[in-house]
Amino acid sequence: MARTHALESPSVAIAGVTGAVGQEFLAVLAERNFPIGRLKLLASARSAGREVAYGGKTHTIEELKEDSFEGVDLALFSAGGGVSKAFAPLAVDAGCTVIDNSSAFRMAEGVPLVVPEVNPDAIAQAGIGLGAGGRSGIVANPNCSTILMLVVVHPLHAAAGVERIVASTYQAASGGGAAAMSELEQQTRESLDEAGGREVRSKAVFGRTYAFNLFSHNSPLQPNGYNQEELKMVHETHKIWRQDALPEAARTGITATCIRVPVMRAHAESLNLAFTRDLHEDEARELLAAAPGVVVVDDRATETFPTPLDASGTDPVQVGRIRRDLSRPAGRGLDLFLCGDQIRKGAALNAVQIAELLIA
Amino acid sequence: MARTHALESPSVAIAGVTGAVGQEFLAVLAERNFPIGRLKLLASARSAGREVAYGGKTHTIEELKEDSFEGVDLALFSAGGGVSKAFAPLAVDAGCTVIDNSSAFRMAEGVPLVVPEVNPDAIAQAGIGLGAGGRSGIVANPNCSTILMLVVVHPLHAAAGVERIVASTYQAASGGGAAAMSELEQQTRESLDEAGGREVRSKAVFGRTYAFNLFSHNSPLQPNGYNQEELKMVHETHKIWRQDALPEAARTGITATCIRVPVMRAHAESLNLAFTRDLHEDEARELLAAAPGVVVVDDRATETFPTPLDASGTDPVQVGRIRRDLSRPAGRGLDLFLCGDQIRKGAALNAVQIAELLIA
Numbered sequence: 001m002a003r004t005h006a007l008e009s010p011s012v013a014i015a016g017v018t019g020a021v022g023q024e025f026l027a028v029l030a031e032r033n034f035p036i037g038r039l040k041l042l043a044s045a046r047s048a049g050r051e052v053a054y055g056g057k058t059h060t061i062e063e064l065k066e067d068s069f070e071g072v073d074l075a076l077f078s079a080g081g082g083v084s085k086a087f088a089p090l091a092v093d094a095g096c097t098v099i100d101n102s103s104a105f106r107m108a109e110g111v112p113l114v115v116p117e118v119n120p121d122a123i124a125q126a127g128i129g130l131g132a133g134g135r136s137g138i139v140a141n142p143n144c145s146t147i148l149m150l151v152v153v154h155p156l157h158a159a160a161g162v163e164r165i166v167a168s169t170y171q172a173a174s175g176g177g178a179a180a181m182s183e184l185e186q187q188t189r190e191s192l193d194e195a196g197g198r199e200v201r202s203k204a205v206f207g208r209t210y211a212f213n214l215f216s217h218n219s220p221l222q223p224n225g226y227n228q229e230e231l232k233m234v235h236e237t238h239k240i241w242r243q244d245a246l247p248e249a250a251r252t253g254i255t256a257t258c259i260r261v262p263v264m265r266a267h268a269e270s271l272n273l274a275f276t277r278d279l280h281e282d283e284a285r286e287l288l289a290a291a292p293g294v295v296v297v298d299d300r301a302t303e304t305f306p307t308p309l310d311a312s313g314t315d316p317v318q319v320g321r322i323r324r325d326l327s328r329p330a331g332r333g334l335d336l337f338l339c340g341d342q343i344r345k346g347a348a349l350n351a352v353q354i355a356e357l358l359i360a
Numbered sequence: 361m362a363r364t365h366a367l368e369s370p371s372v373a374i375a376g377v378t379g380a381v382g383q384e385f386l387a388v389l390a391e392r393n394f395p396i397g398r399l400k401l402l403a404s405a406r407s408a409g410r411e412v413a414y415g416g417k418t419h420t421i422e423e424l425k426e427d428s429f430e431g432v433d434l435a436l437f438s439a440g441g442g443v444s445k446a447f448a449p450l451a452v453d454a455g456c457t458v459i460d461n462s463s464a465f466r467m468a469e470g471v472p473l474v475v476p477e478v479n480p481d482a483i484a485q486a487g488i489g490l491g492a493g494g495r496s497g498i499v500a501n502p503n504c505s506t507i508l509m510l511v512v513v514h515p516l517h518a519a520a521g522v523e524r525i526v527a528s529t530y531q532a533a534s535g536g537g538a539a540a541m542s543e544l545e546q547q548t549r550e551s552l553d554e555a556g557g558r559e560v561r562s563k564a565v566f567g568r569t570y571a572f573n574l575f576s577h578n579s580p581l582q583p584n585g586y587n588q589e590e591l592k593m594v595h596e597t598h599k600i601w602r603q604d605a606l607p608e609a610a611r612t613g614i615t616a617t618c619i620r621v622p623v624m625r626a627h628a629e630s631l632n633l634a635f636t637r638d639l640h641e642d643e644a645r646e647l648l649a650a651a652p653g654v655v656v657v658d659d660r661a662t663e664t665f666p667t668p669l670d671a672s673g674t675d676p677v678q679v680g681r682i683r684r685d686l687s688r689p690a691g692r693g694l695d696l697f698l699c700g701d702q703i704r705k706g707a708a709l710n711a712v713q714i715a716e717l718l719i720a
Contacts, residue, residue: 164687168528168630170574170619184572189552192545212544212624213669214530216681216697221660225641225683234686253687257630257695259530261621264572270528270617272632281585300581309573321576323585326594327524327613335617337576 016079376439504706
């Protein structure tokens with residue numbers, strides 16, 4: 001449905017408002033003074049009736065239903081892929097534009113997959129917008145690990161053409177939702193209460209010992225031996241960089257190993273980058289210092305580098321340990337290390353930034 | 361001093377017996393029934409007089425002094441680089457062979473740097489041995505991250521020539537000694553006792569928040585931006601593989617990013633390998649299954665892969681997530697993930713295996 005006028009204060013719905021990302025949607029919308037006409041908070045029947053404060057008012061959570069999106073201009077979804085698959089198309093049919101945090105539509109043709117610092121124009125190119133002439137549609141929020149990586153790597157790619165990325169992640173509990181964060185805390189208490197620390201009881205979310213331990217990311221394993229999280233970093237990056245239609249040899253070669261570590265809410269990534277054109281360490285540092293959404297934390301004198309705890313609750317992706325890869329010709333390789341809040345820039349903040357593009 | 365007869369039960373000293381690795385020396389020597397004639401336990405004056413049980417007897421710790429090594433055939437050192445530098449040459453002059461766990465002599469000319477599964481012959485080539493004709497000398501135990509990496513990568517290198525390694529580590533507290541492990545535990549208790557979990561008081565070892573956090577490895581930063589731990593993985597590997605005299609282009613290209621994670625005593629490493637000759641995933645898995653000191657933990661059906669907790673207290677290095685690097689031509693790249701006990705194979709066990717080679 002094409003709009004005939006721009007919206008200054010859209011009617012906004014949040015689907016999955018009780019989750020970790022849902023709660024962060026509210027915090028980020030408030031912080032950024034996002035203009036909201038009417039606010040509709042949606043969740044499962046179990047949470048319906050609960051009250052939530054926003055903007056000085058009390059809002060009552062409603063059950064997410066097929067007709068929830070009548071009269072809603074913009075919906076932020078973070079209620080899992082199943083809910084997105086079932087309800088996002090209904091919302092779009094009702095004239096609502098959906099920003100979806102799940103993986104359900106990320107790779108779908110015609111659905112823009114957007115990191116605002118990287119490919120903001122993908123939304124307008126798809127014709128989606130709340131302004132005049134815009135149509136309703138789905139805009140997908142990329143996977144958290146992809147977002148954090150691309151905010152940092154994109155300015156380097158624009159300058160020197162990234163030929164290859166080898167990524168190893170250090171991912172926080174929050175990627176598994178609020179229950180996963182509680183599980184890590186509870187397991188850690190149990191582990192400290194018991195000598196040896198091997199026997200923990202709270203395993204409902206991950207099914208394994210997480211306290212003082214780490215493990216291969218819990219996303220489903222694919223026949224090629226990669227897990228889905230790893231392949232998301234590969235495929236989503238190719239889509240965002242518009243390399244998905246290129247022959248394989250012309251795409252950036254990307255491989256990733258994704259690991260869950262006992263950290264609460266910020267992911268870290270160790271990235272090894274190879275370039276097609278010369279990019280030296282100092283130039284990379286200057287590009288990153290000027291890049292939107294990035295803060296360089298790289299003080300060798302005081303050995304101050306990014307940490308998940310420092311990145312937690314903050315908007316920018318921290319990058320440091322920027323150095324020439326000594327195993328590659330000068331100018332052709334860099335190593336770096338980044339940390340970013342998984343719930344904020346990895347999910348809610350990126351979605352709200354997309355919303356800002358939609359009403360611009 | 362060259363020996364005229366083989367030693368069946370050498371007189372053994374342990375320097376630094378009160379540390380985490382020192383204690384593990386005793387455990388591993390006992391488990392492996394290492395033949396010991398006389399056992400001398402050495403530590404700083406502070407610990408002298410303390411009693412330690414070994415082999416059904418009580419031993420009194422003596423202060424480490426210049427004349428401590430008179431009549432000692434073999435000494436295991438793990439008391440820090442300063443102690444090694446001061447006392448290991450004195451021990452050698454007294455006819456004692458030293459297996460040194462510090463970094464003091466690793467890169468020194470004429471000092472073999474040995475992973476018994478990789479380059480056991482380096483000891484005999486240096487003429488060092490407790491058997492007939494052997495001379496006393498220093499044998500260096502490599503850095504823990506290097507040992508764990510090479511036990512896994514060496515059989516693949518032997519088969520297909522490893523051209524390049526990109527390593528990212530997930531390193532346990534134990535690398536900082538027993539005090540670091542206590543600090544992680546104590547900080548975690550403090551963090552759980554306080555809302556928010558940011559303020560912790562116990563920072564004597566690392567000087568930063570470690571509970572539910574991770575940080576760039578604390579070894580000194582070098583002018584090129586690498587920390588020493590990372591460069592150890594590069595330079596020690598080149599020495600062990602006898603590539604240190606080769607021109608740079610002929611060596612295996614190695615880069616590493618070393619990160620300390622809140623795990624107690626086993627390190628993990630994410631490795632991306634490129635080969636000069638074809639090596640496919642199935643062949644790599646077969647080579648690793650047959651490799652000494654390695655256990656393949658790679659069950660995709662049950663998603664059972666290496667974890668630090670499973671590797672803790674065990675001898676072999678666990679390797680899993682073995683898969684073709686999809687960003688490289690088939691046969692030319694693999695990703696894998698390993699875990700190994702930092703105190704055992706990363707330190708004490710490797711040293712005792714060297715001792716076994718010396719008396720063989």
